[in-house]
Amino acid sequence: METKRTFGPAWRDASIVALAGGVGGSRLARGLRAAAPDARLTVVVNTGDDVTRHGLRIQPDIDTVLYAMSGIVNEKQGWGPRGDSFRCMQQLERLGGETWFRLGDLDLGIHLRRRELIDAGEPSSAITAELARHLGIAARILPMTDDPVETWVQLAEDGQWVHFQEYFVKRRTNVAIRGVRFEGIERARPAPGLLDAVASADMIAFCPSNPIVSLAPVLAVPGLRDALRDARKRGAVIGGISPLIGGATVKGPAARMLDELGHKPTAAGVAALYDDLLDVFQIDPLDRGLSGEIQARTVVADGLMRGRRGEARLARFLLRACLGAPEGAG
């Protein structure tokens, strides 16, 4: 007779906080939601990628998380709504507008709604909650801060500082960088509820997001590192998933950026950036040899999230590594 898998108190009543960037973060967050459907889940999202285009405040990582967790994301590319079109951009181009930051017709719906709510005086956290509610998302999605923070990178060739999106989208990361800064981070207050969520968390997940431009801004929000240390002191477990497998990034420029900025472009290089915070760090079997370089307890599991099952599997692995096996899971 088959044992019915029921999830015991350790997972069901768990409070989980996930720190996330865009595509990788949204996928692990979705995996956590699937693996621990009854847990309280707060996804804290990087806002350093935010950019103003055509008068609209674009929050790419928040939108990626909203689209992914509501199931309307373009699964193939990992961001943007499925089946989007670009008729507005075509017209904008005809009218002399810059269109390197391409906003789809469906995607524009979220940007117009956000603009409307910003103009009504709503902070990003309330706007994100409102959008999540309309999209039927059963988790709290929280921007890291309601205050404006923007990531700028310094180009190696001429020392020029450009907005991250100009480097990432307009120049397609086809250029070396030598510096990163988070404009406004010193004055950024943690979003309402963020420190409380950390203070009551049983587990905090560092998603497989870019450590330089996705998780670093989140961790740079004043007060958050201290809150994470306090959480560990009272027994919360912090577990990370490596965004690098065999020295390469699944998606995005993380490996290259690590290298250009003088870090090792490996799972160990990523872990080093989180070293005083991590209890557990997942690495891929390919990176087994790196565990000696990693201060946290390493756990080995396939790091590629293939489809929804892959997300849930990796999330379940991390939950188990941090919180122990769920009741009945053997």
Next chain:
Amino acid sequence: METKRTFGPAWRDASIVALAGGVGGSRLARGLRAAAPDARLTVVVNTGDDVTRHGLRIQPDIDTVLYAMSGIVNEKQGWGPRGDSFRCMQQLERLGGETWFRLGDLDLGIHLRRRELIDAGEPSSAITAELARHLGIAARILPMTDDPVETWVQLAEDGQWVHFQEYFVKRRTNVAIRGVRFEGIERARPAPGLLDAVASADMIAFCPSNPIVSLAPVLAVPGLRDALRDARKRGAVIGGISPLIGGATVKGPAARMLDELGHKPTAAGVAALYDDLLDVFQIDPLDRGLSGEIQARTVVADGLMRGRRGEARLARFLLRACLGAPEGAG
């Protein structure tokens, strides 16, 4: 042997100013462009219909003129780009946004571009010129003012004041009104070049636009009525086209609004609103009997503009009535 129609000095070198609202105005303006291709043509457009939606500053009458004069307008409805779709609005609705003011995906291109240019500090007149240039329009399109003016109407049922677009679009004019006011008009300065264009005009056309909410705001711009009177004194001719035919409007609520506000809902009622300014007023054969009630010299011609030929025909009729026959036109 057929006489070749060439247009003589009176038309070729003419300076023409057209005062316009949306659909009717854009069509006569297009007719004037076609009938007198070498004349200097300035189309002065109502901005009282302007409204802010989703953080975008919508200028419906200017856009209608831009779309019509560039030939990309939806000819059947008279406004909006041809072949537009509404995917953004569908998404916006899903996200809890209000969508009664429907912005098409193509149409959004112009609104994003305008927002971008407003944020860059450009005034409406410069933005409109930039858009017209990209659309290849061979005429100067000028908002009546760069300053914010908004038309509000008072509902008869409860005395409530609502933005014109709420009455016009959201309530589809299915409600009686008892007042109209142009918010901000006292402080509105004529757009740069407007008074100069009038001062050097040979002819000023009052397009067949709504006299209450399209041409009245234009005429209420401080200084314009005086400039029109001065222009007449030095020999410029002011000619109008009736927006009403047999007591009915070709498009829109003009007849109903005239009636509700205590004016005669006829061509004569319209002319009375312009009485001290008009030299010439076109009326439809159906309205021949009204000429005794009209102070201006009435000229009779079919007032329906059927297609582009109809626009050009009516414009040519007005040009002839105001400036005389073009050379060689017999």
